[in-house]
Amino acid sequence: MCEYLGLAILGVGIGVFGGLWLTQLVRAQLYLVDPRDPWTFGIVAATLAIIAFVATLLPAVRATRVDPVEALRME
Numbered sequence: 001m002c003e004y005l006g007l008a009i010l011g012v013g014i015g016v017f018g019g020l021w022l023t024q025l026v027r028a029q030l031y032l033v034d035p036r037d038p039w040t041f042g043i044v045a046a047t048l049a050i051i052a053f054v055a056t057l058l059p060a061v062r063a064t065r066v067d068p069v070e071a072l073r074m075e
Contacts, residue, residue: 008052012045019044 023035 004056005053008056009049012048012052015048016041016045 019041020036027035
């Protein structure tokens with residue numbers, strides 16, 4: 001679970017830096033909004049990190065409910 005969550009956090013970080021870099025292209029299209037608004041970037045990054053955490057947590061919790069002997073017999 002931790003390896004996938006780490007990759008998701010890395011992806012969110014790359015996305016934030018990419019978003020900050022790409023704001024130069026859309027600066028003229030924004031009206032009354034700062035292109036590098038830290039609240040917006042922070043909320044989006046936190047939301048994506050929470051979604052990634054839940055997406056990795058649910059299958060892990062479900063896998064702990066399976067009896068290991070039954071899982072090996074199914075193979």
